[in-house]
Amino acid sequence: MLDNPLQRWIQGLRGKKGRAPVLVKELGERDRRRMLRHLLALDSGDRLLRFGSQVPDEQIIAYVGKIDFGRDIVFGVVNHVFQLVGLGHLAFAPSDGKKTDKEQVAEFGVSVSSSARGQGVGTRLFQRAAIHCRNSDVDTLYMQCLTSNQTMMHIARKAGMRIKREYGEADAHLEIAPPSPGSVMAEALEEQFATIDYTVKANARAAVKFFTPRKR
Numbered sequence: 001m002l003d004n005p006l007q008r009w010i011q012g013l014r015g016k017k018g019r020a021p022v023l024v025k026e027l028g029e030r031d032r033r034r035m036l037r038h039l040l041a042l043d044s045g046d047r048l049l050r051f052g053s054q055v056p057d058e059q060i061i062a063y064v065g066k067i068d069f070g071r072d073i074v075f076g077v078v079n080h081v082f083q084l085v086g087l088g089h090l091a092f093a094p095s096d097g098k099k100t101d102k103e104q105v106a107e108f109g110v111s112v113s114s115s116a117r118g119q120g121v122g123t124r125l126f127q128r129a130a131i132h133c134r135n136s137d138v139d140t141l142y143m144q145c146l147t148s149n150q151t152m153m154h155i156a157r158k159a160g161m162r163i164k165r166e167y168g169e170a171d172a173h174l175e176i177a178p179p180s181p182g183s184v185m186a187e188a189l190e191e192q193f194a195t196i197d198y199t200v201k202a203n204a205r206a207a208v209k210f211f212t213p214r215k216r
C-alpha cells in the first residue's frame with residue numbers, strides 16, 4: 001500500500017481549482033539571477049513579510065549573493081514562460097538542544113510573486129521543504145512571520161505547525177516525522193517531474209529568444 005507522503009504527493013499533482021500542477025524544483029547556482037529578479041520584484045509590504053523589515057535592494061542583492069547552495073536548499077517554481085514565481089529557502093543551523101536532540105534544525109522563508117498567488121505555490125513550497133527535512137533526518141522546522149501575515153499563518157496551521165505569538169511576531173515550528181520509503185520516493189519523484197518541466201520550459205524560452213528577431 002502507498003505510504004501517506006506519496007499519496008499526498010500524487011494528490012497534490014492535481015492542480016488547485018483545475019489549474020496546472022505546481023512542481024517544485026531544487027535550484028542551484030545557475031538560478032541565482034532568476035532568484036534575484038524574483039525577490040527584487042517584491043514590493044515593500046512583501047519584503048516586510050518575507051524578511052521582517054523593508055529591506056532595500058542592496059540587502060537583497062547581498063542576501064542572494066551569499067546563499068550557499070552546498071549548505072542550504074533553495075526551492076523554486078517556474079511559470080509557463082520560465083519566470084521564477086515562487087522561492088523557498090531552507091536554511092540549516094545547529095540545534096540549541098531545546099526542542100530536539102538532533103544536531104540540526106531548519107528554518108524556512110518563502111515568497112510567491114503577486115501574479116501567482118492563491119494557486120497553491122506557497123503551500124507546495126512549504127510541503128516540499130517539510131518533506132526534505134524529513135528525508136534529511138531533521139525533525140524541527142521553524143518559520144518566523146508577522147502575526148498579521150494571515151495567509152502564511154493559514155498555511156502554517158494547515159501544515160500542523162505549532163504557533164507561538166509574541167509582540168506581533170509568530171514563531172511557528174513543525175515537528176516532522178522520521179523518513180520513510182514513501183517520503184523518500186515522493187521527494188525523488190517530485191524532483192524528477194519538476195526537472196523535466198523546468199528543462200522543457202527553459203528550452204522553450206531559449207528557442208523563443210533565438211527565433212525572435214532582434215530590434216535594431
Ligand SMILES: CC(C)(COP(=O)(O)OP(=O)(O)OC[C@H]1O[C@@H](n2cnc3c(N)ncnc32)[C@H](O)[C@@H]1OP(=O)(O)O)[C@@H](O)C(=O)NCCC(=O)NCCS
Nearest residue numbers: 049050109110111112117118119120121122123150151154
Ligand atoms: C505567503 C505567501 C508565500 C503565500 O503564497 P501563495 O502561493 O499565495 O499561497 P497558497 O496559494 O499556497 O495558499 C494560500 C492560502 O491562504 C489562504 N488565504 C489567502 N488570504 C488569506 C487571508 N487573508 N487570511 C487567511 N487565509 C488566507 C488561501 O485561501 C489559501 O488557503 P487554501 O489553500 O486552504 O485555500 C505569499 O502571499 C507571499 O509571498 N507573501 C509575501 C512574503 C511572505 O509573506 N512570506 C512568508 C514569510 S516567510
